[in-house]
Amino acid sequence: MKTTFTQANAVTLAFIMVFFTLSLSSCSKDDGDNNVTPELEVKTVEDLDGSKTRVLLDDSGNPITNENGDEVLVPIRAYFDFSAGKEVDSTSTTWDIKFDGTTLSFGNGAEAQLVEGIFDNYVTAPSTGFSTENMAGSGTWYNYTATTDPQHAILPIPGKILVLKTHDDKYAKIELISYYRGNPDTSAEAFKDFMNRPDSKVYTFRYVVQPDGSTNLK
Structure with a gap:
């Protein structure tokens, strides 16, 4: 059988080639997009409460009282697991930071x-310089204002990460943002x-965690 290549055939072939080229281009673009590493999510924790207390109990489970007959209260610290992104209790084996007043402890x-x-611009964690030592004292992550207005306040230091x-x-x-309830x-x-300001030891902070174990914090 003899096949005749007509003008109609040529037009059809041209359309097929254009469609095939566009399809390849689209696939190539999709592959490229799949290779783009998404930016890490910035999460904010508001009012992590380290201001709570509980009644101190003796070995028999009875409340301990002071000389005035008042129940003795002890603070309940705030513990946070950053990989899980949640508050945990003191018995947890996964807490990273204990918020104890102005002292940060690591466990x-x-x-x-x-x-x-600058928090947003800080994109790579250092590979050395880490410590398990507590962070405490004015000039570390915060300043204590003493008699400077606002007096007797704990203010996180801008630019400290x-x-x-x-x-x-x-x-x-x-980035620690606030030491007071409601920021x-x-x-x-x-x-x-300062006698009527919001509760202290109530922390607001934002953070980024890199789940793959690399030092990339972008």
Whole structure:
């Protein structure tokens, strides 16, 4: 059988070739998009409460009282597991940081260090310099204002980033934002009244965790 290649055949072939080329281009673009590493999510924790207390009990489970007959209260610290992204209790074997007033403690193998920088622009965790030592004292992650307005306040230091190596060897960056319930405006007149300012030991912070174990924090 003789086949005749007509103009109609040529037009049809041209359309097929154009469609095939566009399909290849689309697949190539999709493959390229799949290779793009998504940015890590910035998470914010509001009002992690380390201000709570409980009644101190004796060995028999009875409340202990002071000389005035009042029940003795002891603080309940706040513990946070950054890999899980949640508060845990003191018996947990996965907490990374204990928030104890102005003291930050690290547990279960977690280590940390303070660095200077802008949170959003800090994209790579250091490979050395980590420590299990507590962070405490004015000038570490916070300043204590003493008699400077607002008096007797705990204010996180802008530009200080806490870099954490978690209990399960993941890297994280943390920016402590507030030491007071509700993250109040510390420049407001109302905040100057330290007898009536919001509860302290209630933490607001934001953080990023790299789940793959690399030092990339972008």
